[in-house]
Amino acid sequence: xxxxxxxxxxxxxxxxxxxxxxxxxxxxxxxxxxxxxxxxxxxxxxxxxxxxxxxxxxxxxxxxxxxxxxxxxxxxxxxxxxxxxxxxxxxxxxxxxxxxxxxxxxxxxxxxxxxxxxxxxxxxxxxxxxxxxxxxxxxxxxxxxxxxxxxxxxxxxxxxxxxxxxxxxxxxxxxxxxxxxxxxxxxxxxxxxxxxxxxxxxxxxxxxxxxxxxxxxxxxxxxxxxxxxxxxxxxxxxxxxxxxxxxxxxxxxxxxxxxxxxxxxxxxxxxx
Amino acid sequence: xxxxxxxxxxxxxxxxxxxxxxxxxxxxxxxxxxxxxxxxxxxxxxxxxxxxxxxxxxxxxxxxxxxxxxxxxxxxxxxxxxxxxxxxxxxxxxxxxxxxxxxxxxxxxxxxxxxxxxxxxxxxxxxxxxxxxxxxxxxxxxxxxxxxxxxxxxxxxxxxxxxxxxxxxxxxxxxxxxxxxxxxxxxxxxxxxxxxxxxxxxxxxxxxxxxxxxxxxxxxxxxxxxxxxxxxxxxxxxxxxxxxxxxxxxxxxxxxxxxxxxxxxxxxxx
Numbered sequence: 001x002x003x004x005x006x007x008x009x010x011x012x013x014x015x016x017x018x019x020x021x022x023x024x025x026x027x028x029x030x031x032x033x034x035x036x037x038x039x040x041x042x043x044x045x046x047x048x049x050x051x052x053x054x055x056x057x058x059x060x061x062x063x064x065x066x067x068x069x070x071x072x073x074x075x076x077x078x079x080x081x082x083x084x085x086x087x088x089x090x091x092x093x094x095x096x097x098x099x100x101x102x103x104x105x106x107x108x109x110x111x112x113x114x115x116x117x118x119x120x121x122x123x124x125x126x127x128x129x130x131x132x133x134x135x136x137x138x139x140x141x142x143x144x145x146x147x148x149x150x151x152x153x154x155x156x157x158x159x160x161x162x163x164x165x166x167x168x169x170x171x172x173x174x175x176x177x178x179x180x181x182x183x184x185x186x187x188x189x190x191x192x193x194x195x196x197x198x199x200x201x202x203x204x205x206x207x208x209x210x211x212x213x214x215x216x217x218x219x220x221x222x223x224x225x226x227x228x229x230x231x232x233x234x235x236x237x238x239x240x241x242x243x244x245x246x247x248x249x250x251x252x253x254x255x256x257x258x259x260x261x262x263x264x265x266x267x268x269x270x271x272x
Numbered sequence: 273x274x275x276x277x278x279x280x281x282x283x284x285x286x287x288x289x290x291x292x293x294x295x296x297x298x299x300x301x302x303x304x305x306x307x308x309x310x311x312x313x314x315x316x317x318x319x320x321x322x323x324x325x326x327x328x329x330x331x332x333x334x335x336x337x338x339x340x341x342x343x344x345x346x347x348x349x350x351x352x353x354x355x356x357x358x359x360x361x362x363x364x365x366x367x368x369x370x371x372x373x374x375x376x377x378x379x380x381x382x383x384x385x386x387x388x389x390x391x392x393x394x395x396x397x398x399x400x401x402x403x404x405x406x407x408x409x410x411x412x413x414x415x416x417x418x419x420x421x422x423x424x425x426x427x428x429x430x431x432x433x434x435x436x437x438x439x440x441x442x443x444x445x446x447x448x449x450x451x452x453x454x455x456x457x458x459x460x461x462x463x464x465x466x467x468x469x470x471x472x473x474x475x476x477x478x479x480x481x482x483x484x485x486x487x488x489x490x491x492x493x494x495x496x497x498x499x500x501x502x503x504x505x506x507x508x509x510x511x512x513x514x515x516x517x518x519x520x521x522x523x524x525x526x527x528x529x530x531x532x533x534x535x536x537x538x539x540x541x542x
Contacts, residue, residue, distance in 0.1 A: 041540065047448070047449070050447070050541070051447055051448045051450075054447060054533075054534065054537060100379075100380060101380030102376070102377055102378060102379065102380060102539055103539045103540060104536040104539075116380070125374035125375070125378055125379065127297075127301055129301050129304040129305055130297075130300070130301060130304065134297075134300075138293075138294075138297050141290060141293035141294065141297075142290060142293075142294060142375070142379060142381070143290075143379065144289070144290055170304070170305075
């Protein structure tokens with residue numbers, strides 16, 4: 001009898017927990033809202049065709065269109081960690097680019113509220129002539145940080161990137177791993193409100209990768225940080241995220257708890 | 273169209289702090305890697321001016337018919353210094369999205385503001401060069417008079433006109449290499465035909481002068497010479513000012529149209 005009562009109590013706790021999660025999503029304001037977003041890329045046989053295509057001339061060089069995102073809708077609340085799962089070409093990276101504001105949807109609306117830090121291409125924007133320290137300053141100023149803010153986080157970035165005396169050397173002398181480490185250290189140091197990660201965790205050696213994942217966990221422990229993560233690695237998605245959205249041919253085909261999302265994605269993989 | 277213009281002005285105001293910092297970094301990057309560093313911003317123009325002065329004044333005696341008290345090199349410098357800025361804007365300035373591609377494809381940064389980074393960086397060099405010319409005038413005992421007051425206004429006009437030009441053509445240059453090559457190909461003819469090395473006001477046919485007044489390179493060359501050498505106000509010549517205003521207004525209209533049409537296409541194309 002007591003064990004039945006215990007089971008009942010556990011079930012009711014679980015229900016309370018689930019409903020609390022639902023309440024959380026209902027109560028906490030959304031930070032990312034995709035509303036029927038469609039993004040199409042036009043493919044041309046040549047650059048000449050692409051140029052004339054911009055003026056909407058009748059174009060024989062147009063060889064096809066790719067719907068990277070097709071009527072895509074989802075809402076992500078503050079503090080959620082969501083994995084975007086899907087095959088290559090399913091539209092995950094396009095969705096992330098739209099979130100970061102570097103590309104625009106063809107139709108539909110996108111709302112993003114909060115400072116976005118993207119781990120898309122970690123070394124993009126670094127200048128080989130400038131030192132690592134100068135590049136930290138350059139990147140900080142580009143995104144609108146003040147000199148004081150940059151100075152405040154510089155020591156953390158230098159220490160996290162483990163570059164030693166190289167931090168004051170021109171970045172052209174860095175290896176690709178060193179550049180990526182500095183890029184990652186910067187992206188996680190700016191205290192983002194929305195952290196966007198596109199399979200960027202393959203940084204440096206294994207111990208550094210562990211350090212990166214630990215740092216992401218640390219960021220995620222702040223309930224106000226929202227994480228959007230693209231990966232093919234189910235284990236990492238399960239470790240980092242509580243919710244999964246599966247994309248297939250640009251469309252949202254599953255949206256739910258991460259375990260079920262991974263199972264759905266694995267089925268999709270098997271079928272294909 | 274007015275919405276585009278309003279958005280361009282608003283973005284430039286909101287992002288001006290970042291633009292100022294990035295413009296300084298642009299100069300730092302340009303000077304890095306050379307022992308003489310920042311000095312190269314002055315050595316190159318000085319070499320240019322010396323070569324033209326030697327060939328035209330010493331060799332061809334082009335300055336012998338000079339009616340003014342000021343030396344020929346002042347006339348030459350007043351015309352050629354704005355050209356250095358315009359040349360940069362016709363080259364790299366007309367293709368800023370390629371130069372700052374990370375601001376287009378990796379970071380959320382308003383595209384019409386990117387032009388201002390390069391424009392401000394080049395304008396800083398231009399202001400220093402004009403400052404050196406003013407200093408040279410003082411040291412050589414030339415007249416430093418009220419007409420030089422129009423120089424700051426001309427520098428502001430120079431900056432905004434060529435920033436507008438950069439915003440107008442950069443999307444097209446990003447989308448078509450042919451278009452950018454065409455602009456580069458225009459650079460040399462513009463140098464020789466814009467009155468930088470000859471006096472537009474003494475051309476044999478009036479219609480030639482009128483046509484050239486619609487060339488903004490001619491406008492800035494003549495206007496800077498009015499200030500430094502001829503000692504007249506540039507707005508005293510209505511044909512010169514009218515031609516420039518007509519081109520500037522047309523350019524602003526085309527800038528709004530190209531921004532509206534191509535702004536969202538550029539990140540995908542890059």
